[in-house]
Amino acid sequence: MEVLAAQIVNGLSLGSVYVLLVTAFNLLLLVAMIIHYSFPVIVVFSMYISWFVMNLSGSIWLGIFSAVLSAVILNVITAPIFQHIMKKRGEVDINATMVASMGMGMIITDILSHVFNQGFPIAFPDKLTGNDKAPLIKAGLITVSQGQIIILLSSVIFVIILFWLLFKTRTGRAFRAIAEDPHEAKLVGIPLMKTGFKSYAITGLLGGVTSVLMAVLLGSASAGLGDNLGHKVLAVSIIAGLGNLTGGLVVGLLLGIFEAIIQGYFAGSWSNTVSFLVMLVIVLAKPKGLFGSNI
Amino acid sequence: MSLTLFYYLSITAIYILMSWALYLPYRVGQLHFMSVANMAISAYFAAIMAVNFSLPFGIVLIAGTIIGGIIGYIVSIAIGDAPCFSVVIVGFTFIYLINTIVENMEYLGGSMGIFNIPKVLKHSDSNRAFLLIIIYILVLFTGILINRFEKSKYGRAAFTINANKNIALSSGINIKKMGMLLQTWSSSIGGMCGVMYAFIMRSISPDNFTFNIVGVCVTMLFVGGINTMWGPLIAAPLLWGFPLILPEKLQSWKIVLYGIFLILILLIKPEGLITREWIKKIKNKYKRVIEPL
Amino acid sequence: MEKNESILKIRNLSLYHNKIKALDNINLEVKKGELLVLVGANGAGKTSLMETILGSNVPQHGEILFKENEIKGKSVDYIVRNGIYLVPEDKGVFSSMTVLDNLLLGAHNNRKDVPLKLETVYDFFPVLFDRQKQIAGTLSGGERRMLAIARALMSSPEIILIDEPSIGLAPIIVNNIFEIIKKLNNEGYTIILSEQNIYKALKIAQRGCVLETGKIVKYGCSKELLNDEAVKNAYLGV
Ligand SMILES: Nc1ncnc2c1ncn2[C@@H]1O[C@H](COP(=O)(O)OP(=O)(O)O)[C@@H](O)[C@H]1O
Ligand SMILES: [Mg+2]
Numbered sequence: 001m002e003v004l005a006a007q008i009v010n011g012l013s014l015g016s017v018y019v020l021l022v023t024a025f026n027l028l029l030l031v032a033m034i035i036h037y038s039f040p041v042i043v044v045f046s047m048y049i050s051w052f053v054m055n056l057s058g059s060i061w062l063g064i065f066s067a068v069l070s071a072v073i074l075n076v077i078t079a080p081i082f083q084h085i086m087k088k089r090g091e092v093d094i095n096a097t098m099v100a101s102m103g104m105g106m107i108i109t110d111i112l113s114h115v116f117n118q119g120f121p122i123a124f125p126d127k128l129t130g131n132d133k134a135p136l137i138k139a140g141l142i143t144v145s146q147g148q149i150i151i152l153l154s155s156v157i158f159v160i161i162l163f164w165l166l167f168k169t170r171t172g173r174a175f176r177a178i179a180e181d182p183h184e185a186k187l188v189g190i191p192l193m194k195t196g197f198k199s200y201a202i203t204g205l206l207g208g209v210t211s212v213l214m215a216v217l218l219g220s221a222s223a224g225l226g227d228n229l230g231h232k233v234l235a236v237s238i239i240a241g242l243g244n245l246t247g248g249l250v251v252g253l254l255l256g257i258f259e260a261i262i263q264g265y266f267a268g269s270w271s272n273t274v275s276f277l278v279m280l281v282i283v284l285a286k287p288k289g290l291f292g293s294n295i
Numbered sequence: 296m297s298l299t300l301f302y303y304l305s306i307t308a309i310y311i312l313m314s315w316a317l318y319l320p321y322r323v324g325q326l327h328f329m330s331v332a333n334m335a336i337s338a339y340f341a342a343i344m345a346v347n348f349s350l351p352f353g354i355v356l357i358a359g360t361i362i363g364g365i366i367g368y369i370v371s372i373a374i375g376d377a378p379c380f381s382v383v384i385v386g387f388t389f390i391y392l393i394n395t396i397v398e399n400m401e402y403l404g405g406s407m408g409i410f411n412i413p414k415v416l417k418h419s420d421s422n423r424a425f426l427l428i429i430i431y432i433l434v435l436f437t438g439i440l441i442n443r444f445e446k447s448k449y450g451r452a453a454f455t456i457n458a459n460k461n462i463a464l465s466s467g468i469n470i471k472k473m474g475m476l477l478q479t480w481s482s483s484i485g486g487m488c489g490v491m492y493a494f495i496m497r498s499i500s501p502d503n504f505t506f507n508i509v510g511v512c513v514t515m516l517f518v519g520g521i522n523t524m525w526g527p528l529i530a531a532p533l534l535w536g537f538p539l540i541l542p543e544k545l546q547s548w549k550i551v552l553y554g555i556f557l558i559l560i561l562l563i564k565p566e567g568l569i570t571r572e573w574i575k576k577i578k579n580k581y582k583r584v585i586e587p588l
Numbered sequence: 589m590e591k592n593e594s595i596l597k598i599r600n601l602s603l604y605h606n607k608i609k610a611l612d613n614i615n616l617e618v619k620k621g622e623l624l625v626l627v628g629a630n631g632a633g634k635t636s637l638m639e640t641i642l643g644s645n646v647p648q649h650g651e652i653l654f655k656e657n658e659i660k661g662k663s664v665d666y667i668v669r670n671g672i673y674l675v676p677e678d679k680g681v682f683s684s685m686t687v688l689d690n691l692l693l694g695a696h697n698n699r700k701d702v703p704l705k706l707e708t709v710y711d712f713f714p715v716l717f718d719r720q721k722q723i724a725g726t727l728s729g730g731e732r733r734m735l736a737i738a739r740a741l742m743s744s745p746e747i748i749l750i751d752e753p754s755i756g757l758a759p760i761i762v763n764n765i766f767e768i769i770k771k772l773n774n775e776g777y778t779i780i781l782s783e784q785n786i787y788k789a790l791k792i793a794q795r796g797c798v799l800e801t802g803k804i805v806k807y808g809c810s811k812e813l814l815n816d817e818a819v820k821n822a823y824l825g826v
Pocket of ligand 1 (some may be wrong): 606610630634636756
């Protein structure tokens with residue numbers, strides 16, 4: 001029982017990282033109308049950038065700043081590629097945007113495995129991860145570290161900001177209009193490309209923040225991490241129902257907790273097998289998602 | 296025959312087949328990556344059968360293909376008419392699942408893989424020649440089958456489904472059955488390729504069947520031309536071959552180059568290098584030359 | 589400005605949807621402050637014409653002058669900002685959003701005096717004031733059509749294009765909607781209205797034109813059209 005409780009606590013921080021990734025993914029899907037399968041690859045790329053800058057400058061804050069900056073820049077400069085493909089929509093379906101995103105992922109992942117640290121996994125300094133400090137709370141098996149609290153709090157704050165943006169601002173209103181019906185949104189005078197572009201910037205920012213939180217959570221990264229996360233994020237989004245924002249929150253958090261729990265009960269990498277099996281069963285049983293799709 | 300040439304020719308053939316395995320379900324708009332998982336499963340099946348049970352090549356090839364088909368069929372019962380991205384995620388999850396299972400099982404060689412898969416024929420050269428002949432017969436056979444399919448009423452039905460699901464429904468086409476047929480076919484091609492791959496490389500490891508293969512096949516399919524079966528036939532030899540003539544330093548950047556090609560083709564010529572219209576033109580010209588004779 | 593000054597001029601306009609001709613050499617002038625009705629059966633090209641004026645379709649030939657400025661090829665948001673707004677056929681509102689959100693969307697490009705405009709709109713449609721926070725998808729068909737028209741007002745347009753507002757509504761509600769349209773016209777909005785059941789439309793309109801397979805086949809003041817034998821036979825079912 002205590003193992004269970006301890007793993008649930010651990011799973012919360014993992015889950016909240018998934019939540020941020022899935023939310024950004026869904027936002028891009030709803031507003032920019034792309035399947036950005038490799039969005040998590042961009043996030044992992046930013047982890048590498050922050051690692052590089054931290055090593056070079058010795059400053060944690062500079063590293064964090066550069067991670068956010070690189071995610072925003074990368075997301076924004078790749079936006080025209082997707083938008084060009086989108087313009088030919090009709091001839092080219094949304095599948096093409098997924099394929100383009102896969103191509104982007106191939107490029108970035110390969111660069112990561114060639115250029116940084118001779119292809120070996122990178123490890124973040126203790127100063128960032130807080131691994132050298134004693135946990136804040138310790139009750140039997142249950143430990144809560146400073147990092148976990150930071151991750152949980154930041155995720156909650158950013159999800160709230162995002163929902164505030166969506167439901168209380170002019171841009172958010174335009175986002176929701178496009179998400180419901182792009183053609184109708186165009187007819188009432190919402191510029192699809194310009195508004196879509198904003199979603200790239202916002203998700204870039206979100207991705208940058210997520211990359212820092214992931215560095216704190218995992219303490220290390222490897223080139224293959226992006227593909228792994230890309231798969232999980234797409235899976236969560238589909239299980240929740242593509243483009244279903246609240247569904248994504250729930251399933252993302254559940255996946256994190258679930259993974260942590262099975263890690264507590266299954267040896268090493270068998271836990272991955274179990275989690276993939278469960279995903280597979282759910283998708284096969286409910287290919288259209290649990291909570292209904294929004295697109 | 297030099298080893299380089301053998302590998303080039305045989306792996307090219309594998310990629311042609313694997314790209315066709317993606318091409319088939321894409322006829323109804325599904326990106327079905329299951330075939331890569333099937334390739335892994337059947338490759339391991341072939342390796343175990345050949346190493347531990349000394350089963351003959353022919354039987355292993357047939358069995359591996361059938362295993363691919365059966366798994367593909369079972370999966371297709373659930374996702375024969377599922378939305379594209381659910382199909383995508385099933386494929387990916389299967390690939391990762393097989394990977395983690397293999398890595399965890401001592402019996403399958405773990406992350407080291409299986410070595411020393413026996414040659415089919417004793418003599419090295421004749422073994423290579425034999426495998427090449429077999430794999431190109433398979434390419435020819437599969438190609439003719441796909442060509443036949445496209446010209447049949449089933450091919451036209453698939454085309455209708457992709458163009459407009461509602462029209463397809465109202466003209467009485469069974470969308471799910473068509474999806475199941477194409478997915479099963481795709482998986483059995485994957486299984487076939489897996490067996491061939493095991494015997495060609497003679498050693499396999501989980502690293503051989505990852506996201507990378509998906510990326511390479513998708514590149515070949517989209518660069519070649521997503522709307523015709525001739526696309527992979529042209530693109531696979533070119534894309535697999537050109538890194539070989541690059542300076543060695545650039546060769547290891549192959550995947551980056553593929554990614555760039557893939558994005559460029561989507562930007563500039565989304566229908567790919569070879570289009571249906573182009574094929575029609577060639578056919579017409581060919582007819583004009585033939586007819587006066 | 590003079591009363592009879594034309595506000596929108598369309599010359600030799602042709603539009604193709606993937607090689608299919610949807611509009612064929614349209615010539616049309618709309619006067620400031622008038623209510624013009626576009627008559628035509630399904631597929632005649634009414635929606636195509638409206639969406640072309642709005643900039644959502646880009647025509648292959650011809651020109652569209654709005655207050656003497658060429659607007660052909662301009663983006664929808666540019667044209668909306670400059671004073672043309674469409675009330676789309678069929679769905680018309682964003683059904684997952686609240687009534688208030690729908691109204692504010694109307695002001696997306698013209699953000700001046702939003703509170704004032706809201707007040708005016710609520711005066712015009714008191715029903716909507718009571719339902720500000722309600723999700724638009726839960727409104728009745730007539731209320732939705734009103735919301736769509738109200739949203740247009742939020743954009744302070746000079747020309748309102750209203751595409752088949754009567755579709756799918758009970759006759760009594762249709763009368764209601766037509767009254768509202770008439771009232772808007774009296775307040776000075778220039779309105780282009782498309783309709784299939786033209787009797788009521790021609791009653792409130794000053795002029796009308798008849799579209800058939802993308803061509804304007806008749807063009808004249810409402811009374812003329814109402815008395816025209818061919819029109820009677822084709823559209824009034826007399
Ligand atoms: N997006 C489109 N693509 C192809 N054809 C279209 C499209 N929109 C309209 N059409 C065609 O253009 C013609 C005019 O349609 P429309 O303007 O919708 O007529 P109406 O609104 O009068 O019913 C029809 O033949 C219709 O099939
Ligand atoms: Mg219409």
